[in-house]
Amino acid sequence: MHRSRIASFTAGMLVANAAPHLATAVTRRRHLTPLAGRDSGPAVNGAWAALNVAVAVGLLTWSARGKAARWDADLVAFGFGHLTFAAWMAASEAVAPMNH
Structure with missing residues (x-):
C-alpha cells in the first residue's frame, strides 16, 4: 500500500477519534482519554x-507533498479510516461500555 494511503487512513482514524472528545469538551462532560483516564474533564478532552x-493535519500535509491539488484515492483511504474507527468505537461501546 502506498504510504500516502496509510497516512490518509490513519488521519481519518484520528479525526474520527477527535470528534467525541471535542463534543465532550464543548458540552463540559467527562470522557475517557489516555491523558487522564476515565474521569478526564472537558479541558483534557479538548x-x-x-x-x-494536529497529528492528522501533519500526516495529511506530509503525504500530500508533491501531489496534485485534488484528492485522489487518498480521500477514499481517509474515509475508510474514519469509518473503521467509528464502527470499532460503536461496536466496542455496545459490547463493553467504557464511557457511560
Missing part, C-alpha cells in the same frame, strides 16, 4: 481532540 487533529 487537548486530546486538538492533539488528534
Whole structure:
C-alpha cells in the first residue's frame, strides 16, 4: 500500500477519534482519554481532540507533498479510516461500555 494511503487512513482514524472528545469538551462532560483516564474533564478532552487533529493535519500535509491539488484515492483511504474507527468505537461501546 502506498504510504500516502496509510497516512490518509490513519488521519481519518484520528479525526474520527477527535470528534467525541471535542463534543465532550464543548458540552463540559467527562470522557475517557489516555491523558487522564476515565474521569478526564472537558479541558483534557479538548487537548486530546486538538492533539488528534494536529497529528492528522501533519500526516495529511506530509503525504500530500508533491501531489496534485485534488484528492485522489487518498480521500477514499481517509474515509475508510474514519469509518473503521467509528464502527470499532460503536461496536466496542455496545459490547463493553467504557464511557457511560
